[in-house]
Amino acid sequence: MQFIKERFNYLFKSTKGLILVAIAMIAMVTALFGMLSGPMAEMGIREVIVRIFGMKLLPAEREGRIIILYHSIAMAVIAIEVYMVTGLLKMKEFYRIAVRILITVGYFLVMIFGLIFAYWGHVWIFHGIYIAGLSLIFFAGVLLCVALWPWDKDYYIQDKDYSRTKKGVDIERMAFFATAVTTVVSSFFGAVPGSYFGNGFEVVLAENIVRFPEKSVLQYSIIGHLHIMLALISIMITLIIGRWLDFKGILHKIAMPLIILGTIVLNLGVWGVATPLEPIAHTIIYVGATPAMLGALMLVIYGWDRFIREGIAGIPKPTFWQKIKALGSDPLRFGPLWQMVFMNFNVSGIGILFAVRLDEIFRVWPASEERIELTGHWHVLAAIVATIILLYYGDLIGLKGKTRKLYGWGIIILSDIAFASVTIFELKRLFISEAVQQPLVNNLMYMIDFGLGMLLVILAIVMVWRLLDLFRKKGRWTEELKQTDLSAEVK
C-alpha cells in the first residue's frame, strides 16, 4: 500500500509527476489513434486496430470523433502548460493545489470519457462526463487567472533587470495573466458554438466551410476558436520558456509589453470575426500577431546571445564556428528557441503567403487541396508546441551528457524533417501537377513517417524508462517528488 501511495503522491502531487502523467497520456492517445488515419490506414493497420479494440467508427460520426480527439489531446497539453506555470510562478498554495486538482481531474474525464464516447459507441452519459471535464478545466482556468493576479503586492518585484512598472508590478506576470484570461474567454468562444452544434449533432470542421461566402456567427466562432486557442497555447509556451531561461534585461523590458499588447489585440481581432467587425478582423489579427511575434523574437535573440556568450567564455578570440558550436552545445535550451524560429518558415510564413495570394493561387485549386494546406498548417503548429514541451521536459527530468544531446538533437532534427516535409506536401501544387506527383508524395510521406515515427520512439523510450524508474525504491522519481518549485531550476 505504501508503495502505491508514494508513487501516487509523485505522479499526482508533484509538478514533474503531473507533467509526466500528462505526457504519457498524450503519448498513448497519439500512438493508438494515430493508427486510424494516414499511412496507417493505407497499410491496413486501421482495420486491425478497429477489430482488436472493438471500435465503432460510423462514417457520419467522423467529424465529431475528430473534434473530441483534438480536444482530448489539447486539454492534456493545456494541463501541462498549467503545471509549468503553477510551478514557475509564485502563487498562493491554495490556488496552486486547487488549479492542479481541477485541471487534472478535468483532462482525465475529457480524455477517457470523451474518447470512449467518440470511438466506442454513443453512450450519452459519457458525453455528459466529457462536458463536465471540460467545465472543470474552464473553472481551473478561472482560478488560475485569480492566482496570477499581477496587482497583488506579494508579487511585486524590485529587480530592475526584469520588465516592471515603477510601482514594481511584474509585467511578465501580467503577460501570463493576459494570456490566461484571454484563453479562458476564448474557450467560451468555442464552447458556445460547440454546445449549439453538439446538441443538434451537426458538427462542422472549419476546413470544410472556409470557402463559403456567408457563414453563420457560430461557424465564424468555431474558425476563430481553433485559431486563437492554438495561438494562445503558443504564446503561453513562449512565456514559459522565457521564464525557464530567465529572460531578462532590455529585451525582456521591450518584449513583455509587446506580448501583452499582441495577445490582447490578437484576441480582439479573433473575437471580432463573430461581430460586425468581421470585415476588418483580419487586419486587427495581423496588428496583434506582429508585436506578439516580435516579443518571441526578442526572447530568441536574448537566449541565443546568452548561449553563445556562455559557450565562448574563456576563449580569447572566438571564431564563427566556435560561436555556432557554443549556440548548439545544449540542444535542450537551444531547441525551443530554434523551433520558434523554424515555426516561421513552416507556419507563420506559409500563413502569410496564403493570405496574400489566396485568390490568385490557393483558391484556384480544388477545395480538397486547400483542406490539406489548412490541416497541415494547424497540425504543424500544434506539433511544434509539443516538441518545445518535450525539450523543456528533457531538462526537467535531468538528462545529461550524451543522452541529453541525443534526446535534444533527436527531437529537433526528426521533428524538423517531418515538419519541413509536411510544408512541402502542403505546397506541392505550386511546383508539381497531380498526374506526376506520386513519387514526390511517397518520399515526403517516408520523411514525415520517419521523422514522427522516430520521435515517438524516443518518447516511448523515455516513457518506458520513467515507468521502470517507478518500480525502483530510490529512483529518479524520488528526487523529482521534492522538486515542485520549477522556478528553482531556471537556467
Next chain:
Amino acid sequence: MKRYLFLILLVSALLVVACAPVDLNASVPVYETGIDPNAWVTVPAGEFLAGQHSKPTMIDYDYEIMVTDVTVAQYVEFLNAGLGDGTLKVSDDQIVGFYPGDEFHSGRHEMEITAQDYIYVPLNDPSSRFDFDGSAFTVKPGYENHPMANVSWFGARGYCLYYDYRLPTELEWEKAARGTDGRAYPWGWELARNNANFYTSRDPFEDMSSFGSRTTPVGFYNGKTYDGYVTLDSASPYGLYDMAGNVWQWTANIYEQMHYRFMRGGSKDTYDNDLRVWVRSNATPTYYGPGVGFRCLRTP
C-alpha cells in the same frame, strides 16, 4: 564529416528518386465490365435523407441519370462532333466553348464569370486520355471505357447540353447515389477496399511507387473478378455505378456570391472519407484534373 556526407547523399538520393519521371502512358489493363455507359435509370420523385445529418428532403419530380460517368469514348465523340459543327473551337492549347456567364453578386472572393469562351479540355496535357492530331480526336488505347477526366465544369456542362441533357444538381446527385435510407455509401453503410477506386485501394490500375492511382473502367466494381481481383457489387440503390470514388463528379449548382462549382463522390486520389455520399469539394469552373469527371441527367 563522414556522417554529414552520408546524410547529404541520402537526402540527394531521395530527391533524385522524387524527381524521377512518371510514365503516364504505362500500359493499362483492359477489362470489359459489362456495364453499358449508354444506360440510364429513373430516380422516382419522393423524399430522401440528404446530407451528413440525414435531413428529410423532397425532390418532387422523376429524373433519369446516367448509370456511369461519361466515358472517354463518349466525350471524344462529342469533341469530334462539336469541332465539326463549330460548337467547339481550338484556342491555343485548349478546346473551348461558349458560356453565357453568371450573375455577379460581388461576394467575398467571388470571381466574375462573364459571357465568353471557356476551356472545356486542355490539349497536350499528358494526363489526358485522348489524342488530337489537329483535326480529329481519338481515345488512347485501353481507356475507351474509363471515365472522362481532365475536363472543366464548362466542358462537363457543354457535353450534357450538347445532347439536351444537363448536369445533376447536388441534391439530385446525392439522391441517385444513396437512395432513401440515409446510407453513407452507394452500396450501404461500410466501405471495403474492393468497393471503389480510392487512394491506396489496391486495384489493378494502381501503382503507388510510380504513377499512383489511375481511373478504373466505369462499372468496374460490379461483383466481377478480373484476373483474380475480386470486386464487390457497389451499385447504388437505383443501379448507378462509380458514385463513390474513381472520379469526382461536377454538379450543376451555381450559388449566389460564389464562382466555385461543387463536385461529389470522391476520387481515386482521395482517402475513403471523401467517398461518403454527402462530402463536397469544389473548384473554379475552369479547373480540370485527372481525378474529376461527370455524368449527365435528363428529365422525362
